[in-house]
Amino acid sequence: MRIDIITIFPEYLSPLALSLVGKACEAGSLDVRVHDLREHAHDRHRTVDDSPFGGGPGMVMKPDVWGEAIDAVLSQPPAAGARATLVVPTPVGHRFNHAAAEGLAAQEWLVFLPARYEGLDARIAAHYRTRAEVTAVHEYCIGDYVLAGGEAAVLVMVEALARFIPGVLGNDESVLDDSFAPGADGLLAAPAYTRPAQWRDLSVPEVLLSGDHARIAAWRREQGLQATRDYRPDLLRGEGS
Ligand code: SAM
Numbered sequence: 001m002r003i004d005i006i007t008i009f010p011e012y013l014s015p016l017a018l019s020l021v022g023k024a025c026e027a028g029s030l031d032v033r034v035h036d037l038r039e040h041a042h043d044r045h046r047t048v049d050d051s052p053f054g055g056g057p058g059m060v061m062k063p064d065v066w067g068e069a070i071d072a073v074l075s076q077p078p079a080a081g082a083r084a085t086l087v088v089p090t091p092v093g094h095r096f097n098h099a100a101a102e103g104l105a106a107q108e109w110l111v112f113l114p115a116r117y118e119g120l121d122a123r124i125a126a127h128y129r130t131r132a133e134v135t136a137v138h139e140y141c142i143g144d145y146v147l148a149g150g151e152a153a154v155l156v157m158v159e160a161l162a163r164f165i166p167g168v169l170g171n172d173e174s175v176l177d178d179s180f181a182p183g184a185d186g187l188l189a190a191p192a193y194t195r196p197a198q199w200r201d202l203s204v205p206e207v208l209l210s211g212d213h214a215r216i217a218a219w220r221r222e223q224g225l226q227a228t229r230d231y232r233p234d235l236l237r238g239e240g241s
Contacts (some may be wrong), residue, residue: 005035006114023168061115085135086134088115088120104138105165
């Protein structure tokens with residue numbers, strides 16, 4: 001999979017060279033390219049923002065600068081005829097969840113557009129939805145809070161989707177029964193324990209030492225259900241992930 005990210009802070013994406021995603025890049029299952037938006041700003045100050053039409057606080061990111069940067073990325077497809085899926089992190093978007101991560105992981109080419117200030121000029125999403133080289137433009141919100149910029153949201157989304165790319169996780173089965181996964185009926189995961197079996201005054205639940213796989217599976221399901229009731233009752237009502 002090819003991932004392009006356009007940003008005014010290319011260094012912000014350097015964690016993608018680490019851990020799971022970094023290893024996937026080294027192994028060739030992911031090709032991550034980070035582009036500096038300011039290379040497409042041609043005035044003396046390399047301006048990427050301007051004041052909002054209609055007034056109000058803050059600045060809006062300029063469509064002409066973003067348009068040139070996105071067109072430059074789209075002109076270099078990973079393969080002849082490949083079409084890109086554009087991803088815009090924004091509070092004004094669909095919730096980014098397990099299903100969204102899995103959906104993005106199935107694409108061959110993702111282009112992320114993390115903004116700063118008050119966000120992108122709204123015509124960017126509208127324009128690229130009409131372009132033949134683009135399959136879709138997804139606007140995703142990673143949580144009900146406002147970040148200073150979209151780069152942290154891109155890190156979150158890339159790490160979440162990378163787990164669904166075959167071969168990226170050491171144990172591919174773990175995506176099947178992690179929290180939110182359909183294999184776990186969309187519930188939260190059960191608590192986990194490791195050696196030593198006795199730590200300070202706390203011991204591991206006896207069932208996990210029993211070797212009885214059916215009992216362990218039933219216990220984990222009950223614990224996952226209880227955690228979901230406690231922390232995320234919205235998932236039980238089908239309103240969450
Ligand atoms: N004016 C925007 C609003 O009220 O919805 C907030 C803009 S925010 C300060 C700047 C940028 O950070 C956004 O354009 C987006 O790229 C990113 N961002 C902030 N919060 C986010 C969230 N919860 N999910 C995804 N991206 C977010």
